[in-house]
Amino acid sequence: MNLKQLSELLGLSQTTISRAINGYPEVNEETRKRVLKAAAETGYRPNRAAQRLATGRAGSIGLVMPAAAGHASDVHFGEFLSGIGEEALKHDFHFVIMPSHPREEEQAIRWLVASGSVDGYYLAYMREKDPRIAMAKSLRVPFLIHGRSHGIEEDYPYLDVDNEGAFRDATDLLLDLGHRRIALLNGPRDLDFAIRRKVGTKTALKARGLSLDPALTHHTAMTDEQGFRQMSALLREENPPTAVLCASTVLALGAVRAINLAGLRLGHDISLVAHDDVLPLLKPENFTVPLTTTRSSLRAAGIRIAERLIAQIKRTEPQPPEQELWKADLVIRASTGPAPR
Amino acid sequence: MNLKQLSELLGLSQTTISRAINGYPEVNEETRKRVLKAAAETGYRPNRAAQRLATGRAGSIGLVMPAAAGHASDVHFGEFLSGIGEEALKHDFHFVIMPSHPREEEQAIRWLVASGSVDGYYLAYMREKDPRIAMAKSLRVPFLIHGRSHGIEEDYPYLDVDNEGAFRDATDLLLDLGHRRIALLNGPRDLDFAIRRKVGTKTALKARGLSLDPALTHHTAMTDEQGFRQMSALLREENPPTAVLCASTVLALGAVRAINLAGLRLGHDISLVAHDDVLPLLKPENFTVPLTTTRSSLRAAGIRIAERLIAQIKRTEPQPPEQELWKADLVIRASTGPAPR
Numbered sequence A, B: 001m002n003l004k005q006l007s008e009l010l011g012l013s014q015t016t017i018s019r020a021i022n023g024y025p026e027v028n029e030e031t032r033k034r035v036l037k038a039a040a041e042t043g044y045r046p047n048r049a050a051q052r053l054a055t056g057r058a059g060s061i062g063l064v065m066p067a068a069a070g071h072a073s074d075v076h077f078g079e080f081l082s083g084i085g086e087e088a089l090k091h092d093f094h095f096v097i098m099p100s101h102p103r104e105e106e107q108a109i110r111w112l113v114a115s116g117s118v119d120g121y122y123l124a125y126m127r128e129k130d131p132r133i134a135m136a137k138s139l140r141v142p143f144l145i146h147g148r149s150h151g152i153e154e155d156y157p158y159l160d161v162d163n164e165g166a167f168r169d170a171t172d173l174l175l176d177l178g179h180r181r182i183a184l185l186n187g188p189r190d191l192d193f194a195i196r197r198k199v200g201t202k203t204a205l206k207a208r209g210l211s212l213d214p215a216l217t218h219h220t221a222m223t224d225e226q227g228f229r230q231m232s233a234l235l236r237e238e239n240p241p242t243a244v245l246c247a248s249t250v251l252a253l254g255a256v257r258a259i260n261l262a263g264l265r266l267g268h269d270i271s272l273v274a275h276d277d278v279l280p281l282l283k284p285e286n287f288t289v290p291l292t293t294t295r296s297s298l299r300a301a302g303i304r305i306a307e308r309l310i311a312q313i314k315r316t317e318p319q320p321p322e323q324e325l326w327k328a329d330l331v332i333r334a335s336t337g338p339a340p341r
Helices: A003-010 A014-021 A029-042 A048-055 A075-090 A105-115 A131-138 A163-176 A192-207 A224-235 A249-261 A298-314 B003-010 B014-021 B029-042 B048-055 B075-091 B105-115 B131-138 B163-176 B192-207 B224-235 B249-261 B298-314
Strands: A060-066 A094-100 A120-123 A143-146 A158-161 A182-186 A217-219 A243-246 A271-276 A292-295 A323-326 A329-331 B060-066 B094-100 B120-123 B143-146 B158-161 B182-186 B217-219 B243-246 B271-276 B292-295 B323-326 B329-331
Touching: A003 A014, A003 A029, A014 A029, A060 A075, A060 A105, A060 A298, A060 B075, A075 A094, A075 A298, A075 B060, A075 B075, A075 B094, A094 A105, A094 B075, A105 A120, A105 A131, A120 A131, A120 A298, A131 A143, A143 A298, A158 A163, A158 A298, A163 A182, A163 A192, A163 A243, A163 A271, A163 A292, A163 A329, A182 A192, A182 A224, A217 A224, A224 A243, A224 A249, A243 A249, A249 A271, B003 B014, B003 B029, B014 B029, B060 B075, B060 B105, B060 B298, B075 B094, B075 B298, B094 B105, B105 B120, B105 B131, B120 B131, B120 B298, B131 B143, B143 B298, B158 B163, B158 B298, B163 B182, B163 B192, B163 B243, B163 B271, B163 B292, B163 B329, B182 B192, B182 B224, B217 B224, B224 B243, B224 B249, B243 B249, B249 B271
Parallel strands: A060 A094, A060 A120, A120 A143, A143 A158, A158 A323, A182 A217, A182 A243, A243 A271, A271 A292, B060 B094, B060 B120, B120 B143, B143 B158, B158 B323, B182 B217, B182 B243, B243 B271, B271 B292
Antiparallel strands: A094 B094, A292 A329, B292 B329
């Protein structure tokens, strides 16, 4: 069954059928239902080229993937992408990925937009005062920011996790348990989420008249290896921490190994809280000592970003920028306990 | 500096400049060097739409991403993609990803090709007697298979790891150490690589007059959680294995935890060999007891596939299908030792 045949069967134009299937508002609900029913019964799947002709849209979301020799793949990127994919599939959207050197994303976005191959795009891996936001606002294609950019007015559409609140809560928990020497294994120094997590940690400490010791603060790539290395270094400090905050369960994996190797009991001799992106690969409840976490699903964020971006693309009227800040859940498990005396 | 300005500066047509920059054979080497030098000096970056006009090519590679509600993201997919990205970046190629239900990849590939948005594509997650290969051969767009399909004549272009050889070698190592009860924690039952790894294991056992016990063979998703669950089940067997083969370091992560929880010493009471895709996230040498592995870099495979596919796209003459079978290295570390008496 092709579009022409379906058109003849239903007595509707090919354009109407394409628009109905793609959920554009020009087609009334009754007609849309009739088309979808017939499409399902006859096994019709729309031809993308025909779709594009009918709607003037490519049916695609653009994104930039940091890539370079030696640039490690990021498990968080893959998890987020799977959420985008799940939602895009529902709307028959695909995505166009432009690989880019980590510092040349602006050029990559300009290319995506100029090529006409994307109807909208999202930006991720935001940094402080990120110039990509002003650029995105100047281009006339819908966009959405995953995260935010510290130091820039928040007048752009975004979806972010309340990273500051999450790490403030986690630090408060540790302080309530009597910990005073608290370490922070954070993500890369220039990324917005890492900046906000540090702010949250500092805020909680300050409220109790304490401050974050620079010797106990590390910025690092989020791998198992770095978690092990940085935690080992922390444990060799003259005055080691009694508790540690980890920016990812991946970092925690290495950190826990270093703690075990040092003969310390997690949740007794030392406490640990990790941020949990809900990676299916690595569940905090499955660690030998289950991890206390601040939890926010990266996949759910991917789904929501695709949903909002596709809605923006299909909308005929411009909308004011929508901002969403998700609260992370604090999930207390066995890796946190009272500070040792 | 735009294409028009560069064209005036060099006294060359815009088409020649685009072709030179994209490395098409119509432009002689001297001209190409002159264009690249001028482009570098003036900071010129080609406009993709202009490129496409000049070359008739989209500058893009297509691929299908399995996606669905509840379909877990795959860390192996992300790592492979990072290799593709690294190589694509060098050639100024991007990629177009079509999300697809895991059983509807044929339709997704047809769409990619029909849309005209890709110059070539690769297929992954191959299954036994996979119908996608016949389909790909019938479409007139370059393609490359990552992996192979058991039960189909190998007359198509592919890049695969010698999965059978890898697991034969790993099993031989265990047999040489005196192990006779060998378990296999394998990938999903219908995937080609899992089938070949099982064949390799069986072949090595058979050569010593042994066979693979079905009670010691599990097919599973490649997550930490499944590794833990399946290993725990194996250890509860009346006659438990003295050695286990794991299809991924991710599975091994959970399996090692189950071994530790059971109070067994890895490399003494039980031996383990894992297949190592060289995921930066999870290095076998960083396990508390470093893991013996069969090693083949998934990222290197991604790089090589992009390299071959882009060469195929730029070639003006058709070439016979090229087949590459990479041998996995056997890397012996502390997780394997003599069978306990």
